[in-house]
Structures are given as C-alpha cells and as structure tokens.
Amino acid sequence: MKKKILCLILILSMCIFSLTGCYDAKGIENLSYAIAIGLDKGENNILKLSIQFATPSAISGDSEGSSQSDSTTITSIECSSISSGINLINSYISKQVNLAHCKVIVISEELAYDGVSEYIYTLVDNVQIRPNCNVIVSRCDAINFLENAKPTLEKLTARYYEAALRSSEYTGYTSDIQLNDFYSALKSSTAQPLAILAGVNTEETHLTDTDTNKFNIDSIYKANETPIQDKTSLECMGLAVFSYDKLVGELDAIESLCYAIVSNKLQNGMITIPNPNSDNNSIDIYLSPQKNTKIKVETINNTPYINIDVYLDGYIGSSDTNSDHSSTDTLEIISKSVDKYLEAQISSFLYKTSKDFNCDIVGFGNYAINDYLTWDEWISSDWLSNYKDSFFKVNISTDIQSGELFSKM
Template structure:
C-alpha cells in the first residue's frame, strides 16, 4: 500500500515538475528591440549600409538610444557593415535593447544594390531563422534609407500595422505586385520564373504648384492624359499622407534587377499571374470620343495558361474571365442593357487585350524575363528533368509569342437602372 502511494506521488511529481519549469533562454519582450523595417544600400565605408526602424513599445519610449526621435512610433538607426548580421552586432553596441528581426515587416533594397544582384543578401535571409517568409520585398528608386525616412503613417498609430496594410493595396488598386520573400527567393533560383519586387520611392513634389507630367507614361500607352497607373513610384502628382510612394514593380532576371514597370503594366501583371482581385478602371467610351466609362473590374476566375513549343519557340495562349460593375458613364449613354451593353463589353475586351499585349511585349523584348511564371506550365511538355534543363526556358522566353482571349461581362449597373442626360432650361426636354 505504501509503495503504491509512493509510486503515485512520484508520477505526479514527474508530470508536474516539467510543467512548472521555464525555458532557460526565455527573454522578456520589454528587453528586446523589434525591427519592423530593414533597408539595405551600398555603403561608403563598407560593403553595406543598413537602415533599421525599431518599434517603440510605448509612447514616449526612446527604444534604446542612438536613433532618431521625432514623434514617430519607431526609432531609426543606420550603420555601415560588411554584412547584415555584423551590422546587427554594431547597432547592439549603442541600443540598450537586444535587436531582434522576428517581427520584421518589410525589407527594402536600393535600386543600385538590386541592379548589382541580391544573391548574397537573399541567402543570408533564407538561412536566418528570424526573417519571415511572407515579408514583402521593396526596391527603392532612390535609396532604402531615404525611402524609410519618408515613411510617416498618418491613418494608423502603430507603424507595424501600417506596413502590414500598405503592401496589401494590390488587392484593391492593382498598382503594386503581390510579393513575398519566399516566392522572390525561389523565383530567383528557378528555371521557369523570374521574380519581381514592389517599386518604391519618395514623393518628389512639395506643393501643388510643382505638379507636372513629364515623368508620366501616359504617352507610351497612347493616351492624351494620364490614368491613375501611368506613373512610377515618386512621380505621382499628389500631396498628403506619407511621403513614401509605392506604385509599379521592379523586374528581375534571377537575382539582378533589369528594369521597371509602371502602375498600369503592374495591373496587367497581376492579371497574368492570377493575383488580381479588383480595382477601378477607366475605359474609353466606345460611342462617345473623349469620354470614359468607369468600371469596378473583378477577376471572375483564375486565368488559363496553355503553353506550346513550336519549332523550338514558346507559344503562349492566355484566357481571362472578368466581370465588372458600372460606376460612371461620362457621356450618359445608356449602357445598362441591350445592344449598348454588348458594345461596351466588346470595347472593354479589346482595350484589355491591347494593354495586355503591350505589357507582354515589354517582358519579352525589353526585359527578356518571364516574370509571370509561364515556364511552370511549360515543364510538363518535357519527359525528363534533364530535357527541361537543357531547353533553358529563361533564355528561350525572348522568342515567345502570345495569343490573348478576354471574356468580360457587365454584371451590375450600380444604383442607376438607366442613364439619362440632364435636362436644362434651354433644352426643355430629355436630350437622349
């Protein structure tokens, strides 16, 4: 009986004691400085200039020391070092808290660094446990340090929340790509796809009197005035909010940046990759020159890709299924039903096909980079991996040709069932 009691007590202690112990390497959250944004530039005194934004856990907390404190919800540090982790060691000598990358929200590379190749830095991030695989990758057209300095959240108090939200805007604008670190890294080493990054910059305009369109791309798209996507980051005629701008994408060949695309082409990139959700589009009015029809266009299903190899060259067939809601008809022509609705749908299809072919032509002839991942659909055409490697898809992509089919339907007319012109005192009647 006594032995039974001793056995029960022993088993209870064996179960309870491990539960009551703590981790030997546990660290208090208040003892850590959490980096929310990391910027990498070429250094002057060393290989790399690192810029870190470290979140302040409470209002009035300086987050350590040695950083800039101007009322922002983070402290910013800069250091020049031979590598990322040696830079962390150097910053830890002046910050009172141990620096941690476990909550990092974005990594920003300067375009100068990106054009030389990001391979050494990508490998360091992949090996490190602290870098999150879903963090966005941004390429700053100026420097990463200037870009991060221009970030000034206006609508959120928490800087972490700002970074979580701002790079999700592709879902409702279509003006930046969907980019996550693990996809970027895998694409840089893939045989069938090249990566892209979000294009960022600091706004160049200080007042409305400085607004101009000299750097807009609207003429390249054959327009008399710019649409919202006809700009690169930093060139948007806008004021207010944070001075950091994100529009367009950086094109890569492997780990090396080879070019840029504006916001309009980024929208069609999202269409091709299937990441497009919805956005507002201006489409030329097919029955009234000089007017536009505003639509809220959505992707009704993922695009279909079919790849063939004809005489050694890729032939890529694309099919898109889209739908949209009427938001505004400047000409007041009744596009809600009947033949006019079919005319509008046909015009939208032709417009999208034309813009898609312009975008695809840039990827083939200007950049020679398969950033849409069409190669993933071509792998199945080869019976062995050795044959696929020998074909060298990335070098063959420059010879690719495309056929594009778009199916578009107007689903809803908004809250107006039939468009009508206004009645004036001079007309005295409906002009429709």
C-alpha cells in the same frame, strides 16, 4: 533501502539535466524589435544597413507628447553583410535586435541593380524573419524611404506598412510580393522574381511630361510619380522586375494590373478606356476575375508560343448625362472595347517582359514544363533564356454590367 537511494540518485540526475534548460531565455525587455530593414549600397563599405525599430514606450503612450513618427527610430550602419551589421548594432544599442516583427525589407534600386541574392538568402535563412515579410524596391535610398514612413491615418508604423501594401487587393496597381515568393522565384527554373516598387513622393518626383490627352493617364504612373499632395509621402505603385537576382526594369500601374490579371492574382482593379459611344470621353470599368486565366504553352524549335485566355467581370464606374447602360447592345459595345484595350495592354506588357527584360515573371515556365518528361530534359531546354523569343496570343472575354445603382442617367 538500496532501491530508494538508486531512485533518489536517478531523480536528482534528471533534475540536474532538466532544470538547466532556460539559461538562454530572453524576455521582451531585453529585445529591440525591428519593423523594417533597409538595404543601401555603402559608401565606405559594401552595404549600408538601416533598421527601423519600434519604440514601445512611444507606442503605449508612456511618454507625453509623443507623435506617431516618434513610435519608431532608425539605426543605420555601414557593414560588409547583414549579419555583421546586426552584430555591430547589437553592440551599440542597449538591447538585442530581434527581427520577428519585421514587416518589410526595403532594397534601394542602386543596390538591386548589382544583385541581391546574398541578402535574400541571409534573410530567408533567418528563423526570426517571417516568410510573409514584404520585399520592396525603393526608387530612393532605403534609409530615406524608412525615414519618410510617417503614417497619418495609422498610429503604428508596423500596421501602416501592412495596410499600405494591402491596397493591391483593390487597385491591382502593385502586388503583395513576400519574401517567400521572391526566394521561390529566385531558386526556380520556371519563373523569375518580382518586388513591390515604392518611393517617396515629392513635388520634384511627380511625373510632369505626360500627354494630358491620353485617356489612361491615371494608370501610367510608377511609385513616387503620382501627383498627390499629402503629408504621407510613401507610395507603393508598380513592380520591380528581376532577372535572377538583379533588377532589370520597372512596371507601371497598368502593367502591374496586367501582371495581376495574367498570373491570377487580380482581386479587384480599375481601368479607363475611351468611351466607344462618345468621342473625347472616357469610361471607367471596375474589373474582377470571372474565372482563372487559362495559359497554354507550346514550345516549337525552342520558341515558346503562349496562349492566354482571360475571363473577367466588369461593371461601369462612371456615368454622365448621355449615359445609357441599360441596353444590352451598349454593354456589348463597351465589352468589346474593354476586350480590345486589355488585349493591347496585356500583349504590350508580355512583350515588354520578354523582349525588353527577358524575364518570365508570370511563371509561364510552370506550364512549359508539362512538355518535358525528366528534370534533366527541362534544365537543358534553358527556358529562361528562350523566353525572349516567345510569341503571345491574348484572348479576353469580359462580361460587362451597368453601374451599381443607376443604369441610365
């Protein structure tokens, strides 16, 4: 009997502990899901935090006549930090802010110039935010960027963000920079951070003073400069370069492609070069990696000498009546032209990162560290400061093939 009572008491005490576990459980009806966070410099406070929320009733089609732009709503607040801003929004809206479905973090250029480490550390430390959330530097205000996220080919804004940033896989004109990448580079002593460059494309922001005789005019644009006429005004093109946590410069489309080639991130891309077989004419080449780029770094008297060997496959994407891409000699000539063009472009890009920005965005430090035995030796070498003295030697080897269907017109 005593044993039974003892067992009963023990079972009851276990129930007391174990059945009280769900006191802080929250259902989805109590949460408001953020799909994008915008960070601007505040006017009356340090920060202007904007959060774009998904409105579930609009997405599911419950409300009649809802357009895709109504599937989100933006709440903005001036605050001293992200956490306090979210707290203030929590007290204002009827539901609790949840960042688990946040797709992008948009930082305005103005704020990025002042430094973003505080915000990045806060976001990385947040369990709700996914590390694969994209980091975008907006050439306009972040709130303006979010307000213009009105997809025409997608129903959901969240999916639109995903799809828009995936274009880097087939253009190479930007890169898929995630929060994880940004944070890793920010903490690293071998590389420096990058972010996706984006903007709101309007008639006023189009690049007008271009030299129309330039053969590669289509690849010199940055975000919001492309002369496009469309309802969708968001544009992701180029990259934002950071020195530690401060924005120091921007890369245009072709420079972003060069970055993708050197850092082994290229999947597919396209370049336009002067046609070696015809004057006043250009030729389009689709590029894909043949094998990984080989990088060798030697440091002599604190001066880095960087050797880069690039191996690419290319096929010709444009033809005219005089085109004859069937002969090996013609392809050889085109291949040499591509090599020469890319060598010049990549060298220019690399010297821009070293001399103008002094930012090792490619991560050459990862190769230079090979020469050091201990961590202390490496840290005392001060790689990131020495990077500005770097010398680059770029060797390109491109294997060119004729067009997909016709080799002769």
